[in-house]
Amino acid sequence: MATKTVVVGSSKGGxxxxxxxxxxxxxxxxxxxxxxxxxxxxxxxxxxAITLRAESGRPTIAASAYADGRTLRTQVLQQRDAYDYVVIDAGGRDSSALRAALTVCDAVAIPCLPRTFDVWAMQDMMQLVDEARAVRELTAYAFLNAADAGGADNRDAAAALAEFPQVELLPFRLGRRKAFANACGAGLHVEEMPRRDLIACAEIDRLTAAIFGL
Ligand SMILES: Nc1ncnc2c1ncn2[C@@H]1O[C@H](COP(=O)(O)OP(=O)(O)OP(=O)(O)O)[C@@H](O)[C@H]1O
Ligand SMILES: [Mg+2]
Incomplete structure (x- = not known):
């Protein structure tokens, strides 16, 4: 199987x-x-988080940090063939790492909070996706993260995101759930938590399958 490289990125922080x-x-x-x-x-x-995971005795995951875009790009191109999947956490804002990552990936997955400012920031991100597409074919997915349990904000944000022709809005969202924050803080998957949040587990499984083509 050819390596699949996916960037999780957005030009908005948090x-x-x-x-x-x-x-x-x-x-x-x-x-x-x-x-x-x-x-x-x-x-x-x-x-x-992955270092904490290793200290807890769980099977480790190969992890590297390259804050500089040029280094990130060179290293990913040099090393990725040894893996099935490369997942790049592109960091906050419009960083050089985000721009560089967009030039080496097969897909970008863009988390968006169901809040007006976050939806506005998509415009910026779309510009980066367009620029990257000038040099490389690239699939772009958007999904709602930390969705509300109720109210109209999820629906309004989804409707606004669906207006961007450059990106496929996935019908799978992650709710605002402590399980995600707590699991990450321990370097764990929500499936590995002592008390599993079954809804969180189902949400992340569906989203992972959609983005990574499982
Ligand atoms: N689905 C979720 N449910 C609950 N909390 C969440 C969820 N997603 C993120 N958070 C929390 O929101 C905060 C920001 O998340 P995170 O650090 O993953 O964002 P980020 O995009 O990586 O931020 P940065 O731009 O600073 O790198 C964290 O406190 C995290 O625990
Ligand atoms: Mg981050």
Whole structure:
């Protein structure tokens, strides 16, 4: 199987890139895939979580951090053939790592909170996707993260996101659930938590399958 490289990115901070990319990487590794988690964030949030995982005695996942875009690009191109999946946490904002990652990936998955400012920020991200598409074919998915349990905001945000022709809005969303935050804080998948949140498990499984083509 050819390596599939997926960037979890957005030009807005705090949308759940580290949270969702970690759940993707650990989930795929649990299925037996060879996964490489690449952290493009200066804060190295996701590599820190994977280090905690290793300390807890769970099977480790290959993880590297490259905050500089040029290094990230070179390393991904050099090393990715050893893996089935490369998952890149592109870090916050419009970083050089995000731009570089978009030029080496097969797909970008864009988490978006169901909030007006976050939907506005998609415009910016679409520009980056368009620029990347000038040099490489690239699938773009958007999904709602930390969706509300009720109210009209999820629906309104989804309707606004569906207006962007460059991106496929996935019909699978992640709810705002403590299970995601707690699992990531321990370097675990929601399936590995002592008290499993079954809805969180089902949500992340469906989303992972849709993005990684399982
Ligand atoms: N689905 C969710 N349910 C509950 N909490 C969530 C969810 N997604 C993210 N969070 C929480 O929201 C905060 C931001 O998430 P995260 O750090 O993953 O975002 P990020 O996009 O990586 O941020 P940055 O741009 O700073 O890198 C964290 O506290 C995280 O635990
Ligand atoms: Mg992050």
């Amino acid at each position: 949308t759940g890139k580290s949270t969702t990319s970690l759940q993707f990487s650990i989930g795929l590794a649990r299925e037996g895939a060879r996964v490489w988690h690449v952290d493009g964030d200066r804060q190295q949030t996701s590599v820190t």
